[in-house]
Amino acid sequence: MPSPKTVLITGTSSGIGLAAAVTAARAGWTTIATMRDAAKAQPLLEAAAEHGVADRIHVKHLDVVDAESIAACLDEVIAEHGRLDALINNAGAAQVGTIEQGSLDDVRAAMEVNFFGVVATTRAALPHLRAARGRIITVSSVGGAIGQPFNEAYCAAKFAVEGFMESLAPVAATVGVDVVVVEPGAVASEFVTNLSLDVPALLDAAGPYAPALNAYIARTQQSFGNAQSPAEAAAPIIEALAGDRPAFRVQTSAWARDFVGTKLTDLDGSAVQNLTSTWVR
Known part of the structure; x- marks a missing residue:
């Protein structure tokens, strides 16, 4: 019998990463669930036990900003499982603020x-994915398509991720590796909670930007009140993981598709500017 396929997922201590790890394991994948602090693995382990997949989930330390950590984790995966069939780049950090x-x-x-x-992480995994004719799935954001007020650095990073992956995709395809980016909208997860924003202090320090920031925060709180669950956002990720010919760009909800569609048909940028300017008024 062939050995089960192996997927490595970054940032699995909470939110989409945790849900994706459990869902991948339920789909039969040997799941390498990585996180920067393995002491935070308990919620994942409890969810895995609840769904009867604890034996398919292997928690490992991996810090995506530490090259030695990435290399050590991949070496362990190959030594223990003999293969790597897919990488899900999920680890990330939000940031709210404006450059001035x-x-x-x-x-x-x-x-x-x-x-x-x-x-x-992608660079380190590619030789193994090439050997397996595998797949790279990167969790981006609707903020990787549309720049959002007070998210300048975060959106810049997600724009860069999408440009990198869009450029890599046809090259990787020549050696049998599929590349996918997934764009969630608002997701009710600890990703936002972990920002630990002190809103009154932010507004006090915002000076001339205080009215715009106050409007943005109010709008954001409302949007996260109607957010997807992490499990709902993870489902399209696992569909892309298992599908025969996944699309390059995948949104996780109808709202996300409509929102990203605004950008992809907006040749002069006016539609996006007209939309996002209402968030700060």
Whole structure:
């Protein structure tokens, strides 16, 4: 009997990553669930046990901004399982702010996790994925298609991820590797909670941007009140993982498809600007 296919997923301690790990295991994949802090694995392990897939989920340490960590994790995976058939780049970090009041270090930190971490993990995994004729799936965001107010650094990183993957896709295809980007909208997960935003302090420090920031926060709180669950957002990821010929770009909801569609048909940029300007008024 052939050995089960193996998928490595980054950022699985909560949210979409946790849900994707459990869903992949339920679909029969040997699932390497990685996270920066393995001490945070308990919610994942409990969910795996609840769904009867604890034996298919293997938690490992992997920090996407640490090249040695990436290499060590991949070496362990190949030593223990003999193959890597898919990589799901999910680890990421949100950031809220505008450049005049932030720092270049803030921007660099956002790029390091959300862009360079994806590039580094993809680069390290590609020889194994090439050998397996496997698949790279990267969790981007609707913010990888449409720039959003007070998300300059985050959206810049996601734009960069999508440009990188869109350019890589035809090249990877020549050696049998499929490339997919997945664009969720609002997802009710700890990704946003982990920002630990002190809204009153942010507004106090916002100076001339306070009215726009207040409007943006109000709109964002409303949108996350109607958010997808992590499991709903993870389902299209696993469909792309298992499908025969996945599309390059996949949205996780009808709302996300409509929202991204605004950008893809907006040749002069006016439709996006007219839309997002209402978020800060």
